[in-house]
Amino acid sequence: MKRPLTLIAAAALLIGSHDAALAAACQFEAQGEGRVTAITDARSLRLDDGREVRLVGIEPTAATKQALTTLLLGRDVMLHGSDDTPDRYGRQSAFVFIRDSETPAQAVLLAQGDAIVSAEIADKDCAAALMAAEAEARRQKKGNWADLLAIKNAESPDDILAGIGRFMVVEGKVLSVRQAGAMTYLNFSRNWTRGFAVTISRRILPAFEGAGIVLKSLENRRIRVRGWVDGNAGPRIDVRLRGQIELLGASEPTGVRP
Template sequence: MGVMIATNSQRGVGLCATIAALLLITSGAARAACIDLPSQGEGVVAAIQDARTVRLDDGREIRLAAVEAEAAHRGEAIAALSLRALGRRIMLHGADDAPDRYGRQPAFVFVEGEARSLQDELLEAGQLLVGVGIAATDCRAELLAAETTARDSRRGLWAVGAALKNAENVDDVLSRVGRFSVIEGRILSVREAGGTIFLNFGRRWTRDFAVTISRRILGSFEAAGISPKSLENKRIRVRGWVERRSGPQIAVRDVGQIEGPGAHWRP
């Protein structure tokens, strides 16, 4: 069942902080890269299904593309989305409108009359995380910049320092198995085995955190001017779903999952 309005428990201090953050970012300079993607139509939001999904009055379910929600912050994220979108006419943009396995149409969502996407605004308010698989690099850079603003300002989910995980804290990373996470640390070694490149964040390969890159996607790294071997001894930030192999790992399927220090790589 869709969430028509936020509950009382969702309206407390967190919602006040959300409103304040949204007011702050509304006055900021508009970025328009994602709005340049092809139009997918429009509709009126009839219900909020979850922190990143809305239902339109014609029955369509729209999944906010390229973002992920943090389970511990779900209530505030739903409240923020409700505040911004419920009952509003929205415009949909995106390179691919094929439904996901749940029948939801992924799209960048723009409230009528607004130049910034809901994704952009909610990221900058600290309510969501940038996801993966964003083909348009200008749009990806726009979203990452919004998330960086929230992180630097400690807004929303970034108000708690633990939101950005430390690659050296293996137990903390293991607690994220099966969950989308943003992890930062220094790569101690780069090794290749069986067509897979391992970016190792520790010396105990069977226990410490690692990032894996299939040789099949090395072309995208080359196009971005990046050699995985050159990342040795570099501090990076990686995002994706944590899996447990011998130790915790994130499989990189898109060069955009990795960020270097102080800048976003853009293929």
């Protein structure tokens, strides 16, 4: 059943005029259109022509599937993206726009606090739009961000270790930066075997250098990192994309900075 346009307008207003303009940056090449007939999981849907679509750029929270159902089920949508090649599950990865809207569903979910930025988007303007939408939800403690433990403290490795295999957001002060072979370690504890650490492969160093970031300069800096938690020799997040790390100000409140 179609939902009234007032619902779509209200959803767009959650982004705000500034962030809505940024969200328009995610309008990549058109990849087709259709009507959403089913929400198959927390970030995937099925169109009336049988296509399976994965919403690119976000990771789900406990509320994402219901929010996605409310927003998109039964709606006519347009797909935009940089590559329409199906993934190994046969899904087309795309930004999903409700017809006549310039705001992707991903940005709406982020602004509601019903999703987390995955940092997989390489386009700088689009990535900035998604991060801005999430940051606004954090500022207002909406959805997922109402939980004080939504952002983990790097000084509490047991809390992070409990999330092995999950996508998490962690904040803390980098105590040391160490090189071991082709891997750089950002250590948040003096106990390297138990404490939380971030690993960065040599092959992605050019992405940081291109952004003017020397990894050694991160010592004694507060950062926010997002990614999948691994539990080998203490909790770890392997950083494969520049966007997984955000620099924080020394006196900046936890969980706020876009």
